[in-house]
Amino acid sequence: MNKFKKRGPGMAAVLFLAAGLVSGCGIGNEIKIGAQTYTETKILAAMYQLLIEDQTDIRVRTMPDLTSTPVIIRAMSRGELDMATMYTGEIFNNYFPVEQDISDKEGVLQTAQEGFLEYFNFRWFDPYGFENTYAFTVRQAVADEHQLKTISDLEPVASEMRLGVDTSWLERGDDGYRAFTEHYGISFGQTFPMEIGLVYEAVANNEVDIVLAYSTDPRLVEFNLATLADDRQFFPPYDASPVVRQEILEEYPELEGIVELLVGQLDEETMTALNYEVDINQRSERAVAREFLRERGLLD
Numbered sequence: 170m171n172k173f174k175k176r177g178p179g180m181a182a183v184l185f186l187a188a189g190l191v192s193g194c195g196i197g198n199e200i201k202i203g204a205q206t207y208t209e210t211k212i213l214a215a216m217y218q219l220l221i222e223d224q225t226d227i228r229v230r231t232m233p234d235l236t237s238t239p240v241i242i243r244a245m246s247r248g249e250l251d252m253a254t255m256y257t258g259e260i261f262n263n264y265f266p267v268e269q270d271i272s273d274k275e276g277v278l279q280t281a282q283e284g285f286l287e288y289f290n291f292r293w294f295d296p297y298g299f300e301n302t303y304a305f306t307v308r309q310a311v312a313d314e315h316q317l318k319t320i321s322d323l324e325p326v327a328s329e330m331r332l333g334v335d336t337s338w339l340e341r342g343d344d345g346y347r348a349f350t351e352h353y354g355i356s357f358g359q360t361f362p363m364e365i366g367l368v369y370e371a372v373a374n375n376e377v378d379i380v381l382a383y384s385t386d387p388r389l390v391e392f393n394l395a396t397l398a399d400d401r402q403f404f405p406p407y408d409a410s411p412v413v414r415q416e417i418l419e420e421y422p423e424l425e426g427i428v429e430l431l432v433g434q435l436d437e438e439t440m441t442a443l444n445y446e447v448d449i450n451q452r453s454e455r456a457v458a459r460e461f462l463r464e465r466g467l468l469d
Contacts, residue, residue: 190403199228200417200424203241203250206234208444208454209301209385209409210254214429215458216253217411220427223468227421233454238262246289251417252428255293256301257405264288272402280291281410290415294428298436302407303338304384304396308372312395319400320353323379332348336362342403352403356428369394385437387445409440430467 202217204210207396210234232250235241238259244250257277262268265288269280278296305320312318315326323330339346339362350356361377366397368380373392382389384396411428418425434442446457462468 187450196197198226199230199423200251201249202229202231203235204231204233204239204255205241206236207301208447209440212443212447212458213254213297213409213411213455215455216431216462219455219459219462219468220426220430223421224427227255227424240260242289245291245412245414248416250414252411252413254297254409255281255412255427256409257296258405258407259383260303261405271405274406274408277406278408278410278413280286285412286415292413292415292418294411294413295432296408296410297431297435297440298433299385299435299440300406300408301385301440303404304382304389305379306368306372306382306389306394306396307379307441308375309393309395312416317395317397319398320355320403321400322397323355324353328358330378331359331361332357333361333363333371333380335365335368335370335381338381349403350383353401357400384446385441387441389447389451390445391449409435434465 176435191456200221202214204214211231212234214231218231221227221229235244239262240255241250241253241255242259242264245253248317257274260269260277261271263288265284267280267284269277271277282293285293296305305323307317309421316320316325334346337362341348346360357379361369361371361436365383368377368382369386369392370381371377372394382394382396388394389396413424413428413450443457446452449452
Protein backbone atom coordinates (compact mmCIF):
# COMPACT_ATOMS: atom_id res chain seq x y z
CA MET A 170 0.00 0.00 0.00
CA ASN A 171 1.39 3.36 -1.02
CA LYS A 172 1.37 5.56 2.06
CA PHE A 173 2.28 9.19 1.43
CA LYS A 174 3.93 11.05 4.25
CA LYS A 175 4.92 14.54 3.18
CA ARG A 176 4.84 16.83 0.16
CA GLY A 177 6.75 20.10 0.26
CA PRO A 178 7.41 22.29 3.32
CA GLY A 179 5.39 21.81 6.48
CA MET A 180 3.14 24.38 8.07
CA ALA A 181 5.73 25.62 10.54
CA ALA A 182 8.16 26.57 7.79
CA VAL A 183 5.76 29.05 6.22
CA LEU A 184 3.69 30.46 9.06
CA PHE A 185 5.61 33.68 9.16
CA LEU A 186 4.94 34.36 5.47
CA ALA A 187 1.32 35.18 6.15
CA ALA A 188 2.22 38.09 8.40
CA GLY A 189 1.68 41.35 6.61
CA LEU A 190 0.04 39.82 3.52
CA VAL A 191 -3.45 40.18 4.85
CA SER A 192 -4.27 42.48 7.71
CA GLY A 193 -7.39 43.12 9.69
CA CYS A 194 -10.65 41.23 9.82
CA GLY A 195 -13.70 41.92 7.67
CA ILE A 196 -15.51 45.19 8.20
CA GLY A 197 -19.28 44.98 8.32
CA ASN A 198 -20.81 42.78 5.63
CA GLU A 199 -17.50 41.95 3.94
CA ILE A 200 -15.72 38.69 3.31
CA LYS A 201 -12.27 38.09 1.84
CA ILE A 202 -11.45 35.40 -0.67
CA GLY A 203 -7.82 34.40 -1.03
CA ALA A 204 -6.20 33.03 -4.18
CA GLN A 205 -2.79 31.55 -4.86
CA THR A 206 -0.51 32.72 -7.67
CA TYR A 207 -1.90 30.30 -10.26
CA THR A 208 -4.66 31.34 -12.56
CA GLU A 209 -7.45 28.91 -11.77
CA THR A 210 -7.67 29.98 -8.13
CA LYS A 211 -8.05 33.60 -9.23
CA ILE A 212 -10.77 32.69 -11.74
CA LEU A 213 -12.68 30.78 -9.04
CA ALA A 214 -12.30 33.66 -6.58
CA ALA A 215 -13.76 35.99 -9.22
CA MET A 216 -16.66 33.59 -9.78
CA TYR A 217 -17.53 33.56 -6.11
CA GLN A 218 -17.20 37.32 -5.84
CA LEU A 219 -19.68 37.73 -8.68
CA LEU A 220 -22.11 35.15 -7.28
CA ILE A 221 -22.03 36.40 -3.71
CA GLU A 222 -22.41 40.06 -4.63
CA ASP A 223 -25.21 39.19 -7.06
CA GLN A 224 -27.24 37.15 -4.57
CA THR A 225 -26.53 38.92 -1.25
CA ASP A 226 -25.65 42.34 0.13
CA ILE A 227 -22.25 41.05 1.27
CA ARG A 228 -19.23 42.91 -0.09
CA VAL A 229 -16.43 40.65 -1.34
CA ARG A 230 -12.76 41.48 -1.54
CA THR A 231 -10.45 39.09 -3.41
CA MET A 232 -6.82 38.77 -2.31
CA PRO A 233 -4.90 37.25 -5.26
CA ASP A 234 -1.31 36.09 -5.68
CA LEU A 235 -0.75 34.81 -2.15
CA THR A 236 2.42 32.79 -2.27
CA SER A 237 1.15 29.36 -1.25
CA THR A 238 -1.73 27.36 0.18
CA PRO A 239 -0.03 27.17 3.63
CA VAL A 240 -0.03 30.98 3.70
CA ILE A 241 -3.75 30.99 2.93
CA ILE A 242 -4.45 28.40 5.62
CA ARG A 243 -2.55 30.49 8.16
CA ALA A 244 -4.45 33.66 7.16
CA MET A 245 -7.80 31.86 7.36
CA SER A 246 -6.97 30.43 10.77
CA ARG A 247 -6.31 34.01 11.97
CA GLY A 248 -9.60 35.25 10.49
CA GLU A 249 -7.76 37.39 7.93
CA LEU A 250 -9.25 35.44 5.02
CA ASP A 251 -12.60 33.72 4.90
CA MET A 252 -12.53 31.49 1.85
CA ALA A 253 -10.22 29.96 -0.79
CA THR A 254 -9.76 27.11 -3.23
CA MET A 255 -7.63 24.24 -1.90
CA TYR A 256 -6.55 20.82 -3.12
CA THR A 257 -7.02 17.50 -1.34
CA GLY A 258 -3.33 16.56 -1.54
CA GLU A 259 -2.63 19.34 0.96
CA ILE A 260 -3.42 16.87 3.73
CA PHE A 261 0.08 15.44 3.26
CA ASN A 262 1.72 18.76 4.14
CA ASN A 263 1.87 18.18 7.92
CA TYR A 264 -1.10 20.25 9.07
CA PHE A 265 -2.40 17.39 11.21
CA PRO A 266 -1.66 13.66 11.66
CA VAL A 267 -2.42 11.68 8.50
CA GLU A 268 -2.25 7.97 7.73
CA GLN A 269 -3.93 7.71 4.37
CA ASP A 270 -3.58 5.51 1.29
CA ILE A 271 -3.05 7.97 -1.56
CA SER A 272 -4.75 5.67 -4.08
CA ASP A 273 -8.06 6.18 -2.25
CA LYS A 274 -9.34 9.47 -3.69
CA GLU A 275 -12.51 9.40 -1.63
CA GLY A 276 -10.51 8.64 1.50
CA VAL A 277 -8.16 11.56 0.85
CA LEU A 278 -11.16 13.87 0.39
CA GLN A 279 -12.78 12.59 3.57
CA THR A 280 -9.53 13.08 5.50
CA ALA A 281 -9.29 16.66 4.21
CA GLN A 282 -12.89 17.40 5.16
CA GLU A 283 -12.68 15.86 8.61
CA GLY A 284 -9.16 17.03 9.43
CA PHE A 285 -9.56 20.67 8.46
CA LEU A 286 -12.86 20.85 10.31
CA GLU A 287 -11.39 19.34 13.47
CA TYR A 288 -8.06 21.18 13.51
CA PHE A 289 -8.95 24.48 11.82
CA ASN A 290 -12.76 24.72 11.87
CA PHE A 291 -12.82 25.03 8.07
CA ARG A 292 -15.66 23.59 5.97
CA TRP A 293 -14.08 21.70 3.08
CA PHE A 294 -16.80 21.35 0.44
CA ASP A 295 -17.05 18.58 -2.14
CA PRO A 296 -14.83 19.12 -5.21
CA TYR A 297 -15.54 21.37 -8.19
CA GLY A 298 -14.95 18.35 -10.43
CA PHE A 299 -11.34 18.80 -11.57
CA GLU A 300 -7.94 17.83 -10.28
CA ASN A 301 -4.70 19.78 -10.77
CA THR A 302 -1.88 17.37 -10.13
CA TYR A 303 1.51 16.48 -11.55
CA ALA A 304 1.37 14.96 -15.03
CA PHE A 305 4.10 13.45 -17.18
CA THR A 306 3.74 15.03 -20.61
CA VAL A 307 5.15 14.36 -24.08
CA ARG A 308 4.68 15.77 -27.55
CA GLN A 309 1.65 14.25 -29.24
CA ALA A 310 3.87 12.85 -32.00
CA VAL A 311 5.97 10.99 -29.40
CA ALA A 312 2.85 9.60 -27.72
CA ASP A 313 1.58 8.37 -31.09
CA GLU A 314 4.92 6.88 -32.13
CA HIS A 315 5.37 4.84 -28.95
CA GLN A 316 1.67 4.34 -28.14
CA LEU A 317 2.05 6.11 -24.81
CA LYS A 318 -1.13 6.51 -22.76
CA THR A 319 0.06 5.74 -19.22
CA ILE A 320 3.28 6.17 -17.27
CA SER A 321 3.75 2.40 -17.33
CA ASP A 322 3.86 2.54 -21.14
CA LEU A 323 7.18 4.41 -20.82
CA GLU A 324 9.04 1.34 -19.58
CA PRO A 325 10.48 0.23 -22.98
CA VAL A 326 11.64 3.74 -23.99
CA ALA A 327 12.32 5.68 -20.77
CA SER A 328 16.06 4.87 -20.74
CA GLU A 329 16.41 6.72 -24.07
CA MET A 330 14.39 9.77 -23.05
CA ARG A 331 15.48 13.17 -21.75
CA LEU A 332 13.37 14.32 -18.76
CA GLY A 333 12.81 18.01 -18.03
CA VAL A 334 11.55 18.53 -14.52
CA ASP A 335 11.05 21.05 -11.73
CA THR A 336 14.31 21.22 -9.79
CA SER A 337 12.68 20.68 -6.40
CA TRP A 338 10.99 17.44 -7.52
CA LEU A 339 14.35 15.84 -8.24
CA GLU A 340 15.44 16.51 -4.67
CA ARG A 341 12.28 15.61 -2.74
CA GLY A 342 12.05 12.39 -0.78
CA ASP A 343 8.69 10.69 -0.52
CA ASP A 344 7.20 12.00 -3.77
CA GLY A 345 10.34 12.90 -5.74
CA TYR A 346 12.29 11.28 -8.54
CA ARG A 347 13.97 8.59 -6.46
CA ALA A 348 10.66 7.44 -4.99
CA PHE A 349 9.12 7.54 -8.46
CA THR A 350 11.79 5.28 -9.92
CA GLU A 351 11.24 2.78 -7.11
CA HIS A 352 7.45 2.91 -7.45
CA TYR A 353 7.32 2.47 -11.24
CA GLY A 354 10.66 0.76 -11.88
CA ILE A 355 11.39 3.39 -14.53
CA SER A 356 14.50 5.58 -14.89
CA PHE A 357 15.05 8.15 -17.62
CA GLY A 358 18.23 8.39 -19.67
CA GLN A 359 18.95 12.02 -18.70
CA THR A 360 17.35 14.48 -16.32
CA PHE A 361 17.39 18.24 -16.83
CA PRO A 362 16.30 20.32 -13.81
CA MET A 363 14.58 23.59 -14.73
CA GLU A 364 11.94 26.05 -13.58
CA ILE A 365 8.45 24.61 -13.92
CA GLY A 366 7.38 27.40 -16.27
CA LEU A 367 10.07 26.41 -18.79
CA VAL A 368 9.19 22.75 -19.19
CA TYR A 369 6.37 23.26 -21.70
CA GLU A 370 8.43 25.06 -24.34
CA ALA A 371 11.38 22.75 -23.68
CA VAL A 372 9.42 19.64 -24.62
CA ALA A 373 7.54 21.37 -27.45
CA ASN A 374 10.88 22.48 -28.97
CA ASN A 375 12.40 18.98 -28.68
CA GLU A 376 14.99 20.11 -26.16
CA VAL A 377 13.75 17.27 -23.94
CA ASP A 378 11.45 14.33 -24.65
CA ILE A 379 9.22 14.29 -21.58
CA VAL A 380 8.44 16.74 -18.76
CA LEU A 381 6.62 16.79 -15.45
CA ALA A 382 3.89 19.42 -15.76
CA TYR A 383 0.59 20.44 -14.14
CA SER A 384 -2.55 18.80 -15.44
CA THR A 385 -4.69 21.95 -15.94
CA ASP A 386 -1.97 24.19 -17.36
CA PRO A 387 -3.26 25.68 -20.66
CA ARG A 388 0.17 25.34 -22.25
CA LEU A 389 -0.62 21.63 -22.59
CA VAL A 390 -3.24 22.72 -25.12
CA GLU A 391 -1.15 25.53 -26.64
CA PHE A 392 1.74 23.18 -27.46
CA ASN A 393 -0.39 20.12 -28.29
CA LEU A 394 1.09 17.99 -25.51
CA ALA A 395 -0.24 14.62 -24.36
CA THR A 396 -0.42 13.71 -20.67
CA LEU A 397 0.16 10.17 -19.43
CA ALA A 398 -2.17 8.64 -16.86
CA ASP A 399 -0.68 7.88 -13.44
CA ASP A 400 -1.90 4.29 -13.69
CA ARG A 401 -0.06 3.09 -10.56
CA GLN A 402 -1.15 6.11 -8.49
CA PHE A 403 2.22 7.52 -7.47
CA PHE A 404 1.06 11.11 -7.08
CA PRO A 405 -1.58 11.95 -4.46
CA PRO A 406 -4.93 13.26 -5.71
CA TYR A 407 -5.25 17.04 -5.91
CA ASP A 408 -8.98 17.53 -6.32
CA ALA A 409 -9.93 21.20 -5.98
CA SER A 410 -12.64 22.32 -3.55
CA PRO A 411 -13.94 25.54 -2.05
CA VAL A 412 -12.96 25.87 1.61
CA VAL A 413 -14.69 28.34 3.96
CA ARG A 414 -14.26 29.23 7.62
CA GLN A 415 -17.11 27.67 9.58
CA GLU A 416 -17.65 30.89 11.54
CA ILE A 417 -18.40 32.76 8.31
CA LEU A 418 -20.94 30.13 7.25
CA GLU A 419 -22.62 30.49 10.62
CA GLU A 420 -22.62 34.29 10.36
CA TYR A 421 -23.89 34.25 6.76
CA PRO A 422 -25.83 30.97 6.31
CA GLU A 423 -26.89 32.03 2.81
CA LEU A 424 -23.29 31.49 1.67
CA GLU A 425 -23.51 27.70 1.83
CA GLY A 426 -25.94 27.43 -1.06
CA ILE A 427 -23.93 29.89 -3.13
CA VAL A 428 -20.67 28.03 -2.54
CA GLU A 429 -22.31 24.77 -3.60
CA LEU A 430 -23.35 26.27 -6.96
CA LEU A 431 -19.90 25.46 -8.36
CA VAL A 432 -19.50 22.03 -6.78
CA GLY A 433 -19.31 19.43 -9.55
CA GLN A 434 -19.52 22.10 -12.26
CA LEU A 435 -15.92 22.23 -13.54
CA ASP A 436 -14.16 19.23 -15.02
CA GLU A 437 -10.48 19.26 -15.99
CA GLU A 438 -11.19 20.14 -19.64
CA THR A 439 -13.38 23.08 -18.64
CA MET A 440 -10.90 24.44 -16.12
CA THR A 441 -8.02 24.13 -18.58
CA ALA A 442 -10.08 26.03 -21.17
CA LEU A 443 -10.82 28.82 -18.69
CA ASN A 444 -7.12 29.03 -17.77
CA TYR A 445 -6.34 29.21 -21.50
CA GLU A 446 -8.58 32.25 -21.93
CA VAL A 447 -6.66 34.11 -19.22
CA ASP A 448 -3.09 32.89 -19.70
CA ILE A 449 -2.94 32.55 -23.48
CA ASN A 450 -5.68 34.88 -24.76
CA GLN A 451 -4.84 37.48 -22.11
CA ARG A 452 -8.38 38.07 -20.86
CA SER A 453 -9.13 39.12 -17.29
CA GLU A 454 -10.09 36.54 -14.68
CA ARG A 455 -13.28 38.48 -13.94
CA ALA A 456 -14.39 38.57 -17.59
CA VAL A 457 -13.77 34.84 -18.01
CA ALA A 458 -15.54 34.08 -14.73
CA ARG A 459 -18.57 36.19 -15.69
CA GLU A 460 -18.83 34.54 -19.12
CA PHE A 461 -18.74 31.04 -17.59
CA LEU A 462 -21.38 31.85 -15.00
CA ARG A 463 -23.69 33.34 -17.62
CA GLU A 464 -23.24 30.30 -19.89
CA ARG A 465 -24.23 28.03 -16.99
CA GLY A 466 -27.24 30.17 -16.13
CA LEU A 467 -25.82 31.14 -12.73
CA LEU A 468 -25.60 34.87 -13.45
CA ASP A 469 -27.73 37.24 -15.50
